[in-house]
Amino acid sequence: MQSTIPLPEADALAHSEQLADALREEIRAQGGAMPFSRFMELCLYAPGWGYYSAGASKFGASGDFTTAPEMGGLFAATVANALAPVFGQLGAQARLLELGGGSGAFAEAVLLRLAELQALPARYAILEPSADLRQRQRERLQQNLPAEIGGRVEWLDRPFDDDWEGVVFANEVIDALPTPRFLIKDGEVYEETVELDAQGAFMRGAQPADVLLNGAVRHLERYLERPFAEGYRSELLPQLPYWLQAVAGGLQRGAMLFVDYGYNRGEYYQAERDDGTVRAFYRHHVHNDVYLWPGLQDITASVDFTAVAEAGLHAGFDLSGYCSQASFLLGNGLDQALTLADERSDEVGRVQLREQVKKLTLPSGMGERFQVIGLQREVDFEPAFELGDLSWRL
Numbered sequence: 573m574q575s576t577i578p579l580p581e582a583d584a585l586a587h588s589e590q591l592a593d594a595l596r597e598e599i600r601a602q603g604g605a606m607p608f609s610r611f612m613e614l615c616l617y618a619p620g621w622g623y624y625s626a627g628a629s630k631f632g633a634s635g636d637f638t639t640a641p642e643m644g645g646l647f648a649a650t651v652a653n654a655l656a657p658v659f660g661q662l663g664a665q666a667r668l669l670e671l672g673g674g675s676g677a678f679a680e681a682v683l684l685r686l687a688e689l690q691a692l693p694a695r696y697a698i699l700e701p702s703a704d705l706r707q708r709q710r711e712r713l714q715q716n717l718p719a720e721i722g723g724r725v726e727w728l729d730r731p732f733d734d735d736w737e738g739v740v741f742a743n744e745v746i747d748a749l750p751t752p753r754f755l756i757k758d759g760e761v762y763e764e765t766v767e768l769d770a771q772g773a774f775m776r777g778a779q780p781a782d783v784l785l786n787g788a789v790r791h792l793e794r795y796l797e798r799p800f801a802e803g804y805r806s807e808l809l810p811q812l813p814y815w816l817q818a819v820a821g822g823l824q825r826g827a828m829l830f831v832d833y834g835y836n837r838g839e840y841y842q843a844e845r846d847d848g849t850v851r852a853f854y855r856h857h858v859h860n861d862v863y864l865w866p867g868l869q870d871i872t873a874s875v876d877f878t879a880v881a882e883a884g885l886h887a888g889f890d891l892s893g894y895c896s897q898a899s900f901l902l903g904n905g906l907d908q909a910l911t912l913a914d915e916r917s918d919e920v921g922r923v924q925l926r927e928q929v930k931k932l933t934l935p936s937g938m939g940e941r942f943q944v945i946g947l948q949r950e951v952d953f954e955p956a957f958e959l960g961d962l963s964w965r966l
Contacts, residue, residue, distance in 0.1 A: 893957020
């Protein structure tokens with residue numbers, strides 16, 4: 573597999589080796605083993621070194637992957653159609669909190685569409701850990717948004733800490749949360765670790781799971797009504813309820829909308845998926861060597877949407893709905909967004925718009941691989957999921 577992956581430039585490899593040395597140092601300091609979740613955290617977010625902390629391009633043709641908002645404005649415009657009724661229920665002081673703003677493409681398109689729908693939030697906040705991406709977002713929005721709209725945008729270092737009303741939105745964020753990995757060995761739960769071989773290369777290890785991880789795995793087994801087989805490996809996020817409560821903060825009324833690739837719990841933990849879902853992305857190549865080039869490649873895991881629903885209910889939200897990305901977009905006016913975009917495009921642009929629709933909705937693209945889940949508190953967000961709701965499968 574590695575032979576098909578483009579080789580990084582020399583300076584990028586040197587950057588990666590610096591992070592690798594820091595990882596080795598911490599592994600040795602911890603007695604020879606680091607939890608996989610810590611390895612993933614440092615690879616993605618270590619200040620100055622991590623994938624999302626350094627300045628390399630992440631999105632689009634020159635990056636490592638393409639997200640739905642980076643393809644064009646249809647995705648964000650359709651999300652705006654779904655959110656506008658919520659903002660109508662909340663009134664003039666509502667806010668929108670976007671987690672991880674990417675290039676700023678989503679913020680630009682969703683704000684322009686919300687303006688057309690007369691449903692602009694009073695504040696649009698982007699919670700972005702990468703200083704480099706913050707700068708790119710600022711430049712893009714300053715250039716492309718009217719001052720009256722752009723003036724509503726702000727950047728946060730942490731979620732809102734006051735009582736507020738509005739919407740939390742995240743596209744491809746949960747998959748990048750550092751996840752523990754577990755292993756069933758002799759009927760007991762172990763946590764996967766990263767260790768060093770005799771040459772200092774990273775390799776898999778295992779240590780007895782702590783109480784939190786052990787309890788989370790046993791909860792999965794009770795839910796699935798079967799024990800995991802000997803040698804079964806996968807991942808889960810026992811910290812997900814705490815993360816969700818943290819990003820919601822003091823949200824008193826409003827909705828949360830998460831879009832990501834993943835499965836309901838029964839599909840996620842199929843017996844044949846016995847090595848989990850963790851993988852790496854580099855220059856549009858997907859592979860399984862998550863130890864390759866720390867800091868230069870994205871490391872992700874699919875999302876257990878049943879766990880997202882459980883976390884939302886635990887935090888005092890109700891489930892609005894759960895469906896495929898294709899159903900969500902088609903049910904919230906993708907055809908209308910396409911018609912409006914057609915009217916503003918030339919012939920080449922119209923062809924590109926139809927390619928966007930195919931990638932967003934076809935099973936061979938993102939349409940079925942990506943799922944959408946909504947949570948609500950004292951608002952009605954259920955109409956956004958009327959087409960193809962699969963809540964019963966959670």
